[in-house]
Amino acid sequence: MGSTTDTEQLARGEGACSACLGDRGRWRLPRSLYLVLGIAAGAALFGICEAVFPIFHAPGELLVPFPPPEVAVAREAALSKARMLNAVAALGTLGLLLGGLLGIGEAAARRFGEGALKRVPVAAVLGVALGGAAGIVGHLLTEGLGAVQALTPLGRTTVVQAVMLGVFGGGVGASVGLVAGGRRSLLSGCAAGVAAGVAAGLLFPVVCSLLMHRVKTEVVIPGGVVGGRREPVALALWIGFVILALSLVIPLARRRKKPSVAAEPSEAPTE
Numbered sequence: 135m136g137s138t139t140d141t142e143q144l145a146r147g148e149g150a151c152s153a154c155l156g157d158r159g160r161w162r163l164p165r166s167l168y169l170v171l172g173i174a175a176g177a178a179l180f181g182i183c184e185a186v187f188p189i190f191h192a193p194g195e196l197l198v199p200f201p202p203p204e205v206a207v208a209r210e211a212a213l214s215k216a217r218m219l220n221a222v223a224a225l226g227t228l229g230l231l232l233g234g235l236l237g238i239g240e241a242a243a244r245r246f247g248e249g250a251l252k253r254v255p256v257a258a259v260l261g262v263a264l265g266g267a268a269g270i271v272g273h274l275l276t277e278g279l280g281a282v283q284a285l286t287p288l289g290r291t292t293v294v295q296a297v298m299l300g301v302f303g304g305g306v307g308a309s310v311g312l313v314a315g316g317r318r319s320l321l322s323g324c325a326a327g328v329a330a331g332v333a334a335g336l337l338f339p340v341v342c343s344l345l346m347h348r349v350k351t352e353v354v355i356p357g358g359v360v361g362g363r364r365e366p367v368a369l370a371l372w373i374g375f376v377i378l379a380l381s382l383v384i385p386l387a388r389r390r391k392k393p394s395v396a397a398e399p400s401e402a403p404t405e
Contacts, residue, residue, distance in 0.1 A: 171239050172381030175231035176373040182227060183369060187359045190219040213361070214277065217353075220360040221269035225302055226262045228373075232380065233261020233309030239385075240313040250313050257309035264305025272298030272354040287352050288343055295335035298354065299376060303331020307384045319387075326387035327380060334379035338372055346371075 192212035196205060237257035241250035275294045279285060285293070307327020311320035342356070346368060354360055357369025 167242075168236060168239050168385045169378075169381045171235040172232060172377040175228065175235050176377040178231050179224070179228045180366075180370060180373055183224060183357065183359050184366060187224060188216065188220045188361045189223055190216040191361075192216050214273075217360040218270065218273040221273050221354040222266040223269075224355050224359050225269040225272075225298075226266040228376070229261030229263075229265025229268075229302065229305055229309075230258050231261075232306050232377070233265075234258035236306065236310050236381070236384065237313040240310050244314070248315060250315065253313045253315070257312045260312060261305055261309045264308070265302055268298050268302035268305065269354065271301050276352070276354055288339055291339040291352055292336060294354065295338055296332045297335070299331035299335035299379075300328045301331070302376075303327035303329070303334070303380055303384075306331075306380050307387065310384050311387070322387040323384060326384050330379040330383035331376070333383075334375040338375045341375075342368060342371060 192209060192215075196209040196212055198205065201209060234254060234257065237254040238251075241254055244250045272294055275297060276290075279290045279293060282290065304324045304327045307323035307325070307330070308320055309323075310327075311323025314320075314323065353362065355369070356372050357366060358364040359369060
């Protein structure tokens with residue numbers, strides 16, 4: 135009886151360990167950890183945006199009432215440049231925070247082995263670069279689609295957000311895949327991030343238009359981040375959509391290898 139009890143306890147202990155450890159000693163961290171890390175990144179961005187954004191502004195001498203035509207043209211160009219730089223700064227910051235924190239989560243899932251932790255800074259830089267690129271894409275689309283009469287304001291916003299967040303999500307997913315290691319992880323993470331970003335971009339304008347009719351969504355980043363009236367609720371909603379989509383979908387693409395099943399020794403034929 136004593137040996138049977140010890141065997142059962144050992145089996146339960148091995149089962150508990152197998153719930154935390156995956157193939158090749160890889161931790162199976164709960165996906166909620168990635169969500170917690172994503173929420174931390176989103177909260178940090180919200181605080182930064184409320185504290186310092188917009189960072190870039192048009193020169194004060196151009197912001198005069200009833201300017202002459204040449205000053206009006208220069209003012210519009212300066213305002214457009216400021217909006218683009220603010221979008222690049224905000225999305226680059228979110229890419230740094232989200233790519234870095236989710237990268238740390240992926241490194242922890244691999245027990246900080248196989249050089250995963252060393253790849254986290256590179257992943258954060260990748261998040262910054264593609265986050266900034268997403269800001270440029272969003273700004274150019276906003277400027278270019280403004281004159282397209284075939285699209286409604288909601289349609290233009292949806293196109294801008296879906297494309298921009300698709301680029302941004304691909305960057306964050308690639309950052310996590312880079313930490314995981316291997317071309318397959320990089321590509322699958324990037325694909326999952328693109329899908330999550332596009333989904334967030336499609337849903338946010340529709341939900342925002344239904345819940346908050348007076349919120350201006352025809353901007354790259356709502357809430358006054360790139361300029362205009364401060365709308366913290368709209369900014370929080372936008373960040374929430376981005377964080378939830380990326381933090382829940384990207385971990386699903388993490389590389390998993392099926393455990394190899396050792397062949398059982400065949401019994402020798404008896405004569």
